[in-house]
Amino acid sequence: MDVTCPNCKIKRVIEDSLLPPGKQKITTLCKSCGHRFTLFIEPSAETAPPAAAPTDAPRQAESRRPSQAPQPDPARQRPPTQHGPEQARPHSQQPIEPPAARAATQSRPQTKTPRKATTRSIGIILSKGGVGKTTTSVNLSAGLAMAGYKVLLVDTDTQGQSSYMLGVKPEYGLADLLTKEIEPQRAIFKARENLWLLAGGRTLAGIKRMIDRKDFGGELTLAECLQPFEHLFDFIIVDSSPGWDPITVNVLFYVKELLVPVSLEVMSLQGLSEFTKSLATIQKYRAGIGITYILPTFLDEKISSRGEILDRLKELYKGSVCQPIRFDPGIAEAPAYGQTIFEYESGSSGVVDYKALVRKVTDGSALL
DSSP, X not given: OEEEOTTTOOEEEOOGGGSOTTOSEEEEEOTTTOOEEEEEOOOOTTTSOOOOOOOHHHHHHHHXXXXXXXXXXXXXXXXXXXXXXXXXXXXXXXXXXXXXXXXXXXXXXXXXXXXXXXXXXXXEXXXXXXXXXXXXXXXXXXHHHHTTOOEEEEEOOTTOHHHHHHTOOOSOOHHHHHTTXXXXXXXXXEEETTEEEEOOOTTHHHHHHHHHTOSSOGGGHHHHHHGGXXXXXXXXXXXXXXXXXXXXXXXXXXXXEEEEEEXXXXXXXXXXXXXXXXXXXXXXXXXXXOEEEEEEXXXXXXXXXXXXXXXXXXXXXXXXXXXXXXXXXXXXXXXXXXXXXXXXXXXXXXXXXXXXXXXXXXXXXXXX
């Protein structure tokens, strides 16, 4: 059903299966501008009242008519379905994938038999930007998938750069799932073998306003949204946006582990200090959350000050500090081709360092 917001004039599609049965008027929320408005639903042919029974006279007239071939019962005919993974979409709607991702299909993880192992949820987070959060989220997810783990990458950033870095254009994403406009299994997109993506994007801006307007429980919105995916994946990696907003708070109330990328610069250390202070306010209500991994990024051995900052991090956080990600031009070039560092430049320092990160996260059990 096509719906146009009267405030921002943005048009969107709501699946008929998600409309409440038997109602002709509902209140909906625009995911782009956050405006609430009333939507009138026209009754379909299936819900229209039955016609009055014919009188005896017409029945007698019909009995004298020659017999006709029986007509198919409309109630037994299969209704047309919306475009989905099992039905080919028009060419203009097909997602654009790089050569390395062409073999990936829209198949979904099996849901008949839940996975016995507990799903690990890891948030890639720091309030300062430019430290490599999205790069780490994508390459860590890709590395875990290559090692045989089933991974769901959740992009909570309004920039939606995870899709660009993987070279895909999902039709649906996190905003559609949070507004309950689509079923969970249709919201995720298979970007690589063993790797699914729940895309972010500009539509998440309206979600922030939706969370703010909740009277209570707004901090659990993301956790409730991702609950259907628990035990379907080995890892759920959540890429967060810079700054501190309602979605960032939701990430901290959902994930069980935190991985904090820190570029080896003085301002990043200051950003880490501010983040730990903000995290302390969350820990008052969720004591189990804390920094699990510190990932130094942009290590350039030619610059002595970066080595000093690395030593300072190891002194403060000891066993939590991972092997640094060295400066590698290939890491910055790979997204332009819609590829991960593993696909773009095998054997480079970036590949070696991100493989070490995968082994760190899996306690050395990953075979890469």
